[in-house]
Structures are given as C-alpha cells and as structure tokens.
Amino acid sequence: MATQRKDVVNAPAGGWGALNAVETHLARQETLIRGNRALLSMNKPGGFDCPSCAWPDPREPHTFEYCENGAKAVAWEATRKRATPQFFAEHTLEELKTWTDHDLESVGRLTHPMRYNAATDKYEPVTWDEAFGEIAAQLRPLDPRRVELYTSGRASNEAAFLYQTFGRLLGTNNFPDCSNMCHETTTVALPESIGVGKGTVDLEDLEHCDAMLIFGQNPGTNSPRMLGYLHDMAKRGVPIVTFNPLKERGLVAFANPQNAVEMLTGWGQKISSQYYQVRAGGDIAAIQGVCKAVIAAHDEARNRGGKQVLDVDFIERHTHGCEAFATYVREMPWERLEHYSGLCRADMEAAAAVYMNAERVVACWGMGITQHKHGGDAMQQIVNLMLLRGNIGRKGAGACPIRGHSNVQGDRTVGIYQKPKEPFLKKMDEVFSFTSPRAPGHDVAECCEAILRDEVDAFVSLGGNFFRAVPDNDRIAAYTPRLRLTAYIATKPNRSHVAHGQRSYLLPCLGRTERDEQNGVVQSITVEDSFSMVHDSTGLLAPASPELKSEIAIIAGLAKATVGERAKIDWDAYVADYSLIRDTIEAVFPDQFSQYNRRIAQPGGFRLPNAARERKWNTPTGRANFLFKEGLFDSDDDAPESDHLQLITLRSHDQFNTTIYSNNDRYRGIRNERKVVFMNRRDIKSLGLDEGATIEFTAMAGDGIDRRVSGFRVVTFDIPPGCCAAYYPETNPLLALSHRDQRSNTPAAKSVPVRVTAMQPGDPVSAETDVPEHGCNRSKDPQTVPLA
Ligand SMILES: Nc1nc2c(c(=O)[nH]1)N[C@H]1C(S)=C(S)[C@@H](COP(=O)(O)OP(=O)(O)OC[C@H]3O[C@@H](n4cnc5c(=O)[nH]c(N)nc54)[C@H](O)[C@@H]3O)O[C@H]1N2
Numbered sequence: 001m002a003t004q005r006k007d008v009v010n011a012p013a014g015g016w017g018a019l020n021a022v023e024t025h026l027a028r029q030e031t032l033i034r035g036n037r038a039l040l041s042m043n044k045p046g047g048f049d050c051p052s053c054a055w056p057d058p059r060e061p062h063t064f065e066y067c068e069n070g071a072k073a074v075a076w077e078a079t080r081k082r083a084t085p086q087f088f089a090e091h092t093l094e095e096l097k098t099w100t101d102h103d104l105e106s107v108g109r110l111t112h113p114m115r116y117n118a119a120t121d122k123y124e125p126v127t128w129d130e131a132f133g134e135i136a137a138q139l140r141p142l143d144p145r146r147v148e149l150y151t152s153g154r155a156s157n158e159a160a161f162l163y164q165t166f167g168r169l170l171g172t173n174n175f176p177d178c179s180n181m182c183h184e185t186t187t188v189a190l191p192e193s194i195g196v197g198k199g200t201v202d203l204e205d206l207e208h209c210d211a212m213l214i215f216g217q218n219p220g221t222n223s224p225r226m227l228g229y230l231h232d233m234a235k236r237g238v239p240i241v242t243f244n245p246l247k248e249r250g251l252v253a254f255a256n257p258q259n260a261v262e263m264l265t266g267w268g269q270k271i272s273s274q275y276y277q278v279r280a281g282g283d284i285a286a287i288q289g290v291c292k293a294v295i296a297a298h299d300e301a302r303n304r305g306g307k308q309v310l311d312v313d314f315i316e317r318h319t320h321g322c323e324a325f326a327t328y329v330r331e332m333p334w335e336r337l338e339h340y341s342g343l344c345r346a347d348m349e350a351a352a353a354v355y356m357n358a359e360r361v362v363a364c365w366g367m368g369i370t371q372h373k374h375g376g377d378a379m380q381q382i383v384n385l386m387l388l389r390g391n392i393g394r395k396g397a398g399a400c401p402i403r404g405h406s407n408v409q410g411d412r413t414v415g416i417y418q419k420p421k422e423p424f425l426k427k428m429d430e431v432f433s434f435t436s437p438r439a440p441g442h443d444v445a446e447c448c449e450a451i452l453r454d455e456v457d458a459f460v461s462l463g464g465n466f467f468r469a470v471p472d473n474d475r476i477a478a479y480t481p482r483l484r485l486t487a488y489i490a491t492k493p494n495r496s497h498v499a500h501g502q503r504s505y506l507l508p509c510l511g512r513t514e515r516d517e518q519n520g521v522v523q524s525i526t527v528e529d530s531f532s533m534v535h536d537s538t539g540l541l542a543p544a545s546p547e548l549k550s551e552i553a554i555i556a557g558l559a560k561a562t563v564g565e566r567a568k569i570d571w572d573a574y575v576a577d578y579s580l581i582r583d584t585i586e587a588v589f590p591d592q593f594s595q596y597n598r599r600i601a602q603p604g605g606f607r608l609p610n611a612a613r614e615r616k617w618n619t620p621t622g623r624a625n626f627l628f629k630e631g632l633f634d635s636d637d638d639a640p641e642s643d644h645l646q647l648i649t650l651r652s653h654d655q656f657n658t659t660i661y662s663n664n665d666r667y668r669g670i671r672n673e674r675k676v677v678f679m680n681r682r683d684i685k686s687l688g689l690d691e692g693a694t695i696e697f698t699a700m701a702g703d704g705i706d707r708r709v710s711g712f713r714v715v716t717f718d719i720p721p722g723c724c725a726a727y728y729p730e731t732n733p734l735l736a737l738s739h740r741d742q743r744s745n746t747p748a749a750k751s752v753p754v755r756v757t758a759m760q761p762g763d764p765v766s767a768e769t770d771v772p773e774h775g776c777n778r779s780k781d782p783q784t785v786p787l788a
C-alpha cells in the first residue's frame with residue numbers, strides 16, 4: 001500500500017534513516033561484501049570517484065567519504081544481478097517496452113554485446129568484432145550531419161575526449177549531451193556575466209564564507225555530501241538563506257550520522273536560517289527584490305553619509321552596467337516583485353539584510369534556476385546580486401552552480417560540445433592532422449527536432465537514457481523505428497534500449513567501480529567535479545562479466561572500424577595505456593591540462609584555471625556585466641494569475657535521474673509510490689479535489705498536441721499555491737520540446753503549465769505503472785523507522 005508518513009516528513013534529514021537506507025540498498029543488490037569494500041575506497045586518493053553526483057572531494061577525506069545516495073549508486077553498479085543473453089532470449093522488446101524503468105535496470109548488469117534481430121524482436125549475442133564492423137559499415141555511408149552522438153555525464157575525460165575525436169573524424173559536431181537538459185543555462189548565461197561558464201568557488205571558500213544563498217537545489221537528495229558543509233556552517237552561525245518552493249527536509253534540518261548527540265536525540269541541526277518559498281519561476285523577481293533592498297540601503301546610507309553598502313570600488317573597477325540595473329530595480333514597484341515572486345517585501349528585505357551583513361557570500365544554484373524559460377535571466381540576477389558587493393573573485397565568496405552527473409563538467413571541458421570554438425578545432429586539426437567539421441551541431445533539443453523531422457539516421461549513445469530523459473519523450477521515442485541504427489554503450493538495460501532503431505546494438509561497458517586492466521596494467525581515468533578539480537579514479541571491483549570492455553576500448557573499437565584511415569591515430573595504443581590519451585588531451589588543451597599525468601598523481605588532483613576567480617573578465621566589455629531584461633514579467637504564460645498550475649518535475653530521494661532505486665521518497669514521506677502530485681491545500685480545495693484523489697495531468701503547451709499522463713495521487717504538501725510537483729521521468733511526456741530556456745534550449749522542466757483534473761473510478765490510467773512489490777523486501781523495509 002502506498003502511504004505518506006507525516007511523522008517522517010518532519011524529522012531531520014540524514015540520521016538513522018540514512019544509515020538504514022545504505023544497508024538496505026546494499027542488501028537488496030546482494031552486494032554486502034563487495035559494496036562495503038568499495039565504499040571504503042570511494043572518493044579517496046587511489047580509489048574511485050563516486051559515480052553519483054559532482055560534489056567535490058576534500059583534500060583530507062573522512063573514513064566514510066560517501067553519502068547514502070552515493071552508496072546506492074555503488075550498490076546499483078556492484079550488484080550481482082545480470083542481464084544475460086538468456087534473459088534477452090526470454091523476452092521480446094515488445095514485451096520489455098511494458099516494463100518500468102526500475103524493473104528494466106533491476107535485471108542487472110549487461111554481460112555481452114548484443115544485436116537486435118528484427119525477425120525475433122529480441123537482442124541476441126554478437127561478438128565485439130562483428131558489432132564494431134557492422135556499426136562501422138552502417139555509419140560510413142551516412143551523411144554525418146544525420147548522425148547523433150549523445151553523451152551522459154558519467155563518462156570519463158578520456159572516454160569523452162576519444163568520443164568527440166571519433167565524431168569529428170566522422171564529420172559531425174552533433175554532440176547532444178545530458179548537460180543540454182541540465183546546466184546548459186549556466187554554461188551559456190554565466191559567461192555573458194563573468195566570462196566563464198563554471199563556478200568560481202572551491203571547498204575552502206565554503207569554509208570561509210559568512211553567508212550562503214541556495215537557489216533551486218535539493219542537496220539532501222542530490223548532493224548529500226554538501227549537507228555536511230551546510231551542517232558545519234550552520235553550527236558556526238553562518239546564515240543559510242534558501243529559495244525553494246518546496247520545503248525540502250535536507251534544507252530544513254540535518255542529523256549528521258557522524259555526530260553522536262544528533263543521532264541519539266534525533267534532533268539534528270537546523271540548516272536554513274531563512275526559507276523563502278518562492279513561486280516556481282519566481283526567482284527573477286525575488287532576486288531583483290533583494291537587489292532593490294540592497295540598493296535602497298546603499299542610497300539611504302549615502303544620503304546620511306553612512307558606510308557604503310555596495311562595493312563601489314569593485315563596481316567601478318570591475319563591472320559594467322551597474323547604474324542601468326540599479327535604476328531598473330529602483331523603479332520596479334514592490335507590488336510587481338511580490339506578485340511574481342510569491343514572496344512579500346519583508347521577506348526580500350530580510351534576505352537582503354543577511355546578504356548586506358555578510359562580508360563573504362557564496363551563492364549556489366541547481367535545476368530550480370536552470371530549468372525555466374527564463375533560466376538564463378534568473379541565473380544572471382544571482383550574479384547581479386553577487387556583484388553588488390564584490391562577492392566574486394575573492395576568498396570565501398563566489399558563484400557556485402552545483403552540477404549533476406559526476407563528470408558532466410569534465411566532458412564539456414574536453415570537447416563534448418555542439419558549438420565548438422575555432423581555436424579548439426584548430427588545435428584538434430593540428431594534433432590529429434585532419435580537418436574538423438566547422439558547422440555547428442545539434443544539442444539535445446535540436447537532436448530531438450531533427451528526429452521528429454526524419455533527419456536522423458543513426459543515434460549512438462555513450463551512457464544515459466536519452467529517450468526517457470528528454471522532454472516530450474513518448475513522442476520522440478515513437479520515431480526510433482525510423483532510425484537506421486541505434487547503438488548504446490551502457491551498463492544496464494533501460495527504456496532507450498528497447499526504443500531501438502532498425503538495427504540496434506547494446507555495447508556493455510565497465511562501470512567506474514570496476515578494475516580496468518589493459519595488458520595486465522590497471523588503468524585509471526580522470527574526472528572533473530563541480531569545483532573544477534580534476535583527479536583520477538581507479539576501480540577495484542572484479543568486472544561484472546569477462547566480456548565487458550571499458551568505454552575507452554569500445555569507443556576506440558568503433559572509431560578504428562569506422563574512421564581508422566582518416567587520421568594517423570594509434571587507437572590500440574590509447575586503449576593499452578590511458579596516460580597516452582591524457583598526453584593528447586594536454587596537447588589539445590595545453591593551458592588547462594599542462595603536465596596532466598604528473599598533476600593527477602598528486603592527492604586531490606589539480607584545479608583548472610578560472611579567470612573570473614582571478615577577477616579577469618573574458619567578456620566583450622572586459623568587465624563583469626550586470627545583465628537584465630526589461631518586460632520579462634509582462635508577456636508570460638507563467639503568470640501567477642493564469643488558470644493552470646506550474647508543474648515542477650523533480651527527483652525523489654530514491655532515484656538517480658531515470659534510474660529508480662525504489663519507490664520511496666523518505667524525506668517527502670512517500671512510501672512505495674511514484675505517481676503522486678504534491679499540491680497546496682488551497683489548490684486541492686479550489687479544484688474540488690481531496691487528498692488521495694487520483695488525477696490526470698493535461699499539458700497546456702498551446703501547440704495543439706494532446707499531452708497527458710494520468711493516475712497520479714494527490715498529496716498535500718508545503719508548496720506555494722499555483723505550483724505543484726511530481727517526479728521525473730514519469731511526467732516527461734507533458735513537456736513540450738519548445739518549452740525551454742530561450743538562450744540555451746534547456747528544457748523548462750520546473751515550470752510545465754498543466755491542468756489537473758479528477759479521474760473517476762474506471763477511467764483508464766496511462767501505461768506507466770508503479771514499481772511492483774516484487775524484487776525487494778519492502779514489507780520489512782527499515783527506511784521509514786521514525787527517528788528516535
Ligand atoms: N541521488 C541523486 N543525486 C543526483 C541526481 C539524482 O537524480 N539523484 N541527479 C544528478 C543530476 S544530473 C543533477 S542535474 C542534480 C540535480 O539536483 P537538483 O538541482 O537539486 O535537482 P531537482 O531534484 O530537479 O530539484 C531542484 C530543486 O529546485 C526546486 N525548484 C523547483 N522550481 C524552482 C524554482 O522556480 N525556483 C527555485 N528557487 N527552486 C525551484 C525544487 O523544489 C527542488 O528542491 O543532482 C545530481 N545528483
């Protein structure tokens with residue numbers, strides 16, 4: 001039975017629940033011994049990098065430098081369950097299409113390369129050589145502009161670099177990448193403001209800041225190791241100001257499993273000193289309100305000859321556009337800011353007071369900022385606020401986008417980019433003696449559009465679950481039978497693999513936890529975290545199957561078979577010794593990766609240069625820019641008075657993107673259920689619904705396409721009226737492809753206009769079903785034992 005546990009919702013995050021959950025997930029995957037050994041070496045020098053999120057590792061790691069959700073990710077990869085050729089012999093893809101995300105991945109690790117047989121509608125074993133040869137034969141005659149090479153952010157720097165080399169040799173810049181659905185907003189908008197697309201802080205800055213702002217990010221679930229830092233900050237008395245429509249437990253209170261008193265009392269440490277439940281998409285107004293209050297305080301101080309509030313010296317020497325921005329927010333009426341943010345003036349002024357009292361401020365943001373139609377504008381308002389008091393480019397202060405996948409930032413750094421810059425292409429040409437294609441390629445949205453226009457012949461993916469994670473996924477997946485070729489490099493079966501092209505291959509790879517031995521030598525790979533630290537990662541577990549190849553070996557195999565003669569590249573040498581790939585990365589990016597192999601040998605690795613951190617501004621004005629757009633509030637269908645709800649699609653505590661570990665969401669009190677909708681009490685009432693009612697969502701995209709998903713149960717939640725929330729990816733069919741950030745094409749997954757209607761008993765429910773009871777000992781599940 002699905003339930004919401006109110007007693008659990010109010011307990012702090014972390015605590016015994018987190019420790020219990022680690023053991024449960026290890027046990028369910030039958031990995032107790034393997035997994036525990038693995039956990040001890042995670043995020044340590046000489047060990048492997050956690051395959052979950054992109055939170056950085058400290059220089060002096062704790063014994064248990066992992067979190068509950070990192071442990072789940074390791075258990076999931078180190079499972080003893082296997083998706084063998086026999087499994088595939090027993091199931092047609094027609095049948096597997098009806099399985100849930102959870103059930104497909106639960107089959108376990110892929111063990112053999114597999115080829116689709118249309119006559120039997122099954123995947124059947126194939127040798128690696130046959131697979132490489134056949135895929136190459138398919139790819140070679142194609143127009144390279146009709147080939148898409150997708151990357152998910154778990155791929156190592158070495159794998160990603162070879163992959164983009166392969167693509168460019170093939171003749172395409174079509175590199176749709178999971179970051180196009182994630183922090184692309186930041187990658188596009190942040191350079192306009194400060195000249196770099198990455199965060200400017202490191203872990204030391206977090207130890208020195210004296211106020212923290214958190215916008216649209218749920219660290220308790222998605223980067224739980226950050227909670228340790230927030231916990232310590234809060235204990236030091238550092239105010240933490242959160243802007244988030246949902247009351248997220250990890251941002252309210254946290255019981256640190258390493259703190260005996262907190263564990264015994266179950267009380268935990270209060271995290272956010274102030275918690276502002278902004279409307280979905282209301283951050284632009286909220287932040288401009290905070291800026292307005294800061295500027296007003298400055299104006300007032302100036303009039304009475306008091307101490308300056310703004311960092312006037314910094315603004316004069318380092319920025320552009322401050323006066324225009326100040327005039328704009330001075331003139332903006334409070335009523336409008338209140339209306340669009342959902343906050344009251346006093347809230348924005350109180351947040352401003354914290355900001356002004358602090359000498360060193362760090363601002364973090366996540367998907368609650370980036371996944372909006374005006375996501376880039378919202379992000380730039382955060383920077384404006386930071387610039388007002390010189391909070392970028394000095395110790396204890398800075399901009400801190402929290403990336404998602406563990407190496408999504410590194411993949412971009414080494415060339416996974418659909419719009420490559422000329423200096424990089426020139427270097428590639430020089431190093432490999434060929435001519436890279438110059439025409440811009442496709443990002444995720446453009447790739448989807450090309451698929452819908454029948455302009456794609458082949459789709460190759462390096463990890464991920466493209467046809468499940470993209471917006472409008474049902475519509476797009478329906479087109480895969482028209483693709484001539486799909487080839488998936490993956491660890492576990494998922495929905496994309498059953499949404500196959502006319503020819504399709506599963507190419508099973510080693511996971512990051514596994515020992516990668518080439519010619520008898522254990523190889524390491526490298527990754528870059530959210531704070532631009534590059535370090536190595538060495539797997540130690542026995543591979544899930546002797547047939548597995550590393551991602552690097554698979555990409556090299558494909559490249560050699562497909563484009564082997566197009567450049568003088570010794571692909572076999574790269575596979576035999578990954579340090580040679582790093583030497584080549586260094587040759588292509590000498591400024592960033594100088595002495596790459598030597599520098600990853602030092603504990604903790606090295607930091608990539610970041611000009612904004614040094615107060616060098618690589619922008620057209622040569623300065624940090626105050627940016628804003630007028631009229632953003634006027635024309636919008638996001639307006640709060642509209643007749644629909646804004647649906648926020650987000651993650652539960654027991655999922656990693658499309659990987660669903662279980663149906664529980666402990667911190668939101670949800671047990672054994674994923675099709676729920678979190679709603680404000682007032683909206684439930686005004687729509688004539690009751691708690692527990694079953695509803696259907698209808699998207700209001702305005703393009704004439706009927707998008708619905710149904711069978712969601714109403715749960716009352718602390719969320720502003722006009723907004724509701726439900727889990728991704730179950731809600732992805734509601735997201736119109738065109739509903740996206742205007743500049744970066746990042747899907748606006750945090751403000752999907754929907755209508756919610758009650759269903760009657762007997763109404764058909766959309767095919768998506770909840771994870772069934774089988775497979776895990778849910779009846780004895782200790783995860784919801786309330787804290788002491
Ligand atoms: N365990 C686990 N870890 C993960 C992942 C996972 O799925 N599971 N995914 C990884 C990936 S790829 C990513 S990108 C990150 C994602 O990590 P997050 O950025 O935390 O992503 P979400 O869970 O989508 O939720 C974002 C938060 O934004 C809030 N929000 C929604 N709309 C708004 C808004 O308009 N304004 C504001 N201020 N807040 C809003 C939501 O309430 C939610 O708390 O996590 C990474 N780490």
Ligand SMILES: Nc1nc2c(c(=O)[nH]1)N[C@H]1C(S)=C(S)[C@@H](COP(=O)(O)OP(=O)(O)OC[C@H]3O[C@@H](n4cnc5c(=O)[nH]c(N)nc54)[C@H](O)[C@@H]3O)O[C@H]1N2
Pocket residue numbers: 105152153154155178179181182183367371404405462463464465466469470471489490491492493494509510511512551649650651656657658659728729731732735749
């Ligand atoms: N509605 C909505 N949609 C969203 C989002 C949202 O918040 N709302 N978030 C977006 C975001 S931020 C992101 S990043 C994307 C995520 O999109 P993706 O990155 O494409 O999806 P994942 O679910 O992370 O991919 C899981 C699959 O990766 C494979 N895998 C796991 N480990 C490895 C490995 O080591 N190597 C290889 N080769 N394969 C591996 C497994 O087969 C697994 O099934 O989704 C986006 N979509």
Ligand SMILES: [Mo]
Pocket residue numbers: 178181182183403404405
């Ligand atoms: Mo992401």
